[in-house]
Amino acid sequence: AQSVTQLDSQVPVFEEAPVELRCNYSSSVSVYLFWYVQYPNQGLQLLLKYLSGSTLVKGINGFEAEFNKSQTSFHLRKPSVHISDTAEYFCAVSVWYGNEKLTFGTGTRLTIIP
C-alpha cells in the first residue's frame, strides 16, 4: 500500500518570503502525485498534479512542485507568499493502474505573517 508523509504540520512564513512544503511518499509501484489546498470551512481544491513528463509542474496561484523519484519526494514551493495563501495544504498519491483513489498526507498548515 502507498503512504504519504508531510513532516511539517505547521509552517509560519513572512509575507513575500519564499516557502517550501515537504512531501515524501512510499509506494511499491509507480504513482501519480497531487497537491490540494483547503481554505477554512471549504473543500479541497487541486493546486497541481504530476502525471508524467517534466518533473517540474506548475499550478495555480504561483505554486510549483518538483517530482524526485530517487528521493520519493514531491515538495511544493512558492517564491513569494501572500496573506491569501494561508490555508492547509495536502499532498496525495494514487497508483498507476489502480482504483484511482487518493491517499492523503496529514497536511501542512501554512500561516503567513504580515
Added chain:
Amino acid sequence: DTGVSQNPRHKITKRGQNVTFRCDPISEHNRLYWYRQTLGQGPEFLTYFQNEAQLEKSRLLSDRFSAERPKGSFSTLEIQRTEQGDSAMYLCASSLRGTSGVSGANVLTFGAGSRLTVL
C-alpha cells in the same frame, strides 16, 4: 455547472441518532468518492462508486455506515446509531474516469463537505 454540492453543510445530533448526508456530483462525472476528515488529519478514503456500482469500501466503513448511489447520479451516506467518534467532516468528490488519458490519474473535484458533530 456548480461543482460538487453537499448537504447539509453542518449537522449536530445526539449519540444514537441516525444521520444522512447527500452529495450531488458534477453531472457528467461517473465516479463518486466519500472521504472522512477528522481534526488535524488528512482525508481518509471511505468508499467509491462508478455509476451506481459501489466498487470498494474501506475497513473504516463499519456496519453502521451505508452509502448508495441508486441512479448513478447523487449519492447518500447514512450513519446509523451515531457515536461521538463519528464526529468529522465528510467529504464527497467526483471525477470522470480517464479524464487525463492515463489509467489511475484520476483528478477528483471535492465538495465543501458536511460537518458532523455528535453530542
